[in-house]
Amino acid sequence: MSTTAVNPAKAPGKHYRQGISLIELFEMFPDEAAARVWLEAEIWPNGRVCGHCGSKQTSEVTHKSMPYRCRDCKQYFSVKTGTALASSKVPLRKWAIAIYLELSSLKGVSSMKLHRDLKVTQKTAWFMLHRIRTAFAPDRAEQFSGPVEADETFVGGKAKNMHAVDRERRISGRGGVDKTAVVGVKDRDSNRVAAVVIDSVNAATLRPFVEDHTAETATVYTDGEPAYRGMAREHETVAHSVGEFVRGQAHTNGIESFWAMLKRGYQGVYHHFSAKHLQRYIDEFAGRHNLRELDTVDQMGMVARGLIGQRIRYVDLVASFPAGTVSVPDGEPW
């Protein structure tokens, strides 16, 4: 989702973001029709458009699930056509509530909680959450003007091994068994974050990521990780190894607080991010972070519009798991 144009921190006269209480949420979405009106206004701000071909030559028809027909391509469509919600049978009201819950829960929402809150199966809840996550897919071409903090971390691993792995990491300075490396940047000016999963921590993965996500004039702060050396950016380091965590502006506290939130979600909500889906979880946390200054109603609109053009199929999500597997990929029971 491209949110480059929005810099809430700089918006005039905006000191406090407006949340939505649960009572207000159900007043906003008293029934299915209200949810449809909301979603149509977000998806089609300039009038109804065919989700198959993009034509504006459309008309209303009396079809239960496809209330519109395109006069150009002759196909029936609904507001879900051409979005990540295509062919979903879940009522739009439940989708709106799921989007709200996903945005208002800083550590994320487990499929078990959504299953209970919406009375859908846990399998449906799990698939819904992955579809909502596609709306957080960032604009990978966005470049931060800086100053920028860059840092890498390790996510995942079995909970019972966590202490040993953490100990190993402290000793070796590197990740451990079962862990997946992630590199991220945070722009101190806009507070925006970008992060991607990487195969390994080395100059060939870290340097191009930082250079791709920062303007040439940006100053970059990192820890003493040698792989960041030689970037085509003004670069300052802080040496964690000698206890020097903050030296003037040379610190990485901002990106580290983002990692801390990601890890609280991992430990408190999801318990396991499978490596296959990890980027989607990273996008969720970064996307939620980048929208956090907006009013909740505007956050919900951004997510609704982010669903446009996204497509994710259940068979692809579970493809790497053999038939008869008894747990969903997040390690949660069905």
Ligand SMILES: [Zn+2]
């Ligand atoms: Zn059409």
